[in-house]
Amino acid sequence: MKKLLNILLIAVMIVSLAACGGKKEEEKKVIYVGTNAEFPPFEYLEDGKITGFDMELIREIAKETEMEIKIEDMSFDGLLPALQSKKVDIVIAGMTANEERKKAVNFTSPYYTASQVIVVKEGDTSINSFDDLKGKKVGVMLGFTGDLVVSEIEGVNIERYNASYAGIMALQSDKVDAVVLDSEPAKNYVAKNDGLAIAQANAEKEEYAIAVRKDDTELLEKLESGLKAVKDKGIYEELLKKYF
Ligand code: GLN
Numbered sequence: 741m742k743k744l745l746n747i748l749l750i751a752v753m754i755v756s757l758a759a760c761g762g763k764k765e766e767e768k769k770v771i772y773v774g775t776n777a778e779f780p781p782f783e784y785l786e787d788g789k790i791t792g793f794d795m796e797l798i799r800e801i802a803k804e805t806e807m808e809i810k811i812e813d814m815s816f817d818g819l820l821p822a823l824q825s826k827k828v829d830i831v832i833a834g835m836t837a838n839e840e841r842k843k844a845v846n847f848t849s850p851y852y853t854a855s856q857v858i859v860v861k862e863g864d865t866s867i868n869s870f871d872d873l874k875g876k877k878v879g880v881m882l883g884f885t886g887d888l889v890v891s892e893i894e895g896v897n898i899e900r901y902n903a904s905y906a907g908i909m910a911l912q913s914d915k916v917d918a919v920v921l922d923s924e925p926a927k928n929y930v931a932k933n934d935g936l937a938i939a940q941a942n943a944e945k946e947e948y949a950i951a952v953r954k955d956d957t958e959l960l961e962k963l964e965s966g967l968k969a970v971k972d973k974g975i976y977e978e979l980l981k982k983y984f
Contacts, residue, residue, distance in 0.1 A: 771809045771959070773798055774828035776816040778903040780928045781983040782834040782852075782948075785813075793983040794832045797851065798950070800975050801966030815902065817883035820844060823953055830952055830963070834922060836885045837949040846954050848963050850947035851976075856886045857926045858939040859911060859919045867918055867939045879907035879916040885946055886920040908933065922946070924984065 775794065777783045783792040790811050802809045812828055819831045823845060836854070837847040860867050867873065874895040880887040882900045890896055899916050901907040907919040908929045918939070921929075930936045950967075952959050970976050 769808070771802070771807050771830060772828040773809050773811045773830045773832060774814055774819045774822050775811060775831070775833045776819060777813045778816075778905065779834045779922075779925050781924060783832075793852075793979055794834060796979050796982075797967075797970065797976070798830070798832045800970045800979075801963060804969040805962045805966040807962065807966075816881070820951070823951060826953075829956065829959060830950060832950045834925070834948050835951060836946040837951075838885060838888075838946070840888075841951070844954075845951040846956070846960050847949035847951050848960065848967055850949045851967060852948040853945050854923045854948060855945050856889050856920050856943040857923045858941050859908065859921055859926050859930060860917070860937055860939050861911065861914075862935050862937045864917075864937070864939075867941065869941045870920075870943060872939075872941070873918060873920075876917040877915070879910050879919040881907055881921070884922070886922065889943060890920050904929070908936070911936065 775783045775790065777785050777790045777792070779792075781792055782794045783790060790813055795811065798809065809830075812822075814822060816833060819833055819835070820841065822828045823831050831845075834854070835841070837850060841847075858867055858870070858873070867876070870889070870893060873890065873893055877897045877899060878890055879899045879901055880890050881904055882902055887900065890898055899910065901910065904921055904925055907916070907921065910916045911919045912933065912935070926938055930938055950963055952963065
């Protein structure tokens with residue numbers, strides 16, 4: 741009987757300890773950050789770890805605002821749905837704060853200005869503007885702003901890919917004539933792959949910002965103050981130098 745009581749007592753202790761542990765976790769309130777680590781130099785995998793400009797930026801913001809964050813990697817078109825369904829609380833993914841997205845989520849002030857560019861095979865002089873894409877086979881990434889820009893031009897034969905490297909590979913193997921992509925990742929791919937070039941064509945500027953749910957005003961303010969602190973302390977400038 742005594743033995744049984746002892747066992748029971750130990751069992752109760754284990755259960756209550758586990759409960760305590762659980763509560764501690766909850767108190768810490770981890771903030772989940774969604775990204776798509778296929779967008780160098782903003783976010784990419786290096787030795788299995790997610791790194792890049794955005795990742796360092798959000799880690800610095802978290803430090804400034806004493807937030808504990810955990811980064812979750814997912815497909816780009818799954819990011820805003822994950823935010824809405826509370827799988828993540830923040831999205832930072834080189835995401836352009838465009839009007840369409842602003843209807844669904846809130847954005848911080850912009851942290852980077854970019855634009856769409858056209859990547860072609862080196863020596864291809866037939867494309868010098870976005871209008872020149874008419875009649876061409878053009879690779880874009882599903883749901884990216886490049887997809888929207890090219891979709892507005894009539895008469896383009898659009899091929900949609902899930903990740904920018906897939907589009908670049910299609911260009912290298914002549915499956916498409918051009919790929920429309922954000923400026924920095926495009927420069928990155930052109931620098932790392934022989935035989936590619938960026939066509940001289942102008943597109944409207946786009947601004948990247950961090951997204952949160954519409955009702956999460958407290959988190960938005962926190963991010964805003966963190967972003968300001970990171971800029972004021974010169975950390976932002978250092979990251980720019982490191983990645984661009
Ligand atoms: N800036 C583009 C967009 O918002 C691409 C972003 C990305 O691929 N990570 O759609």
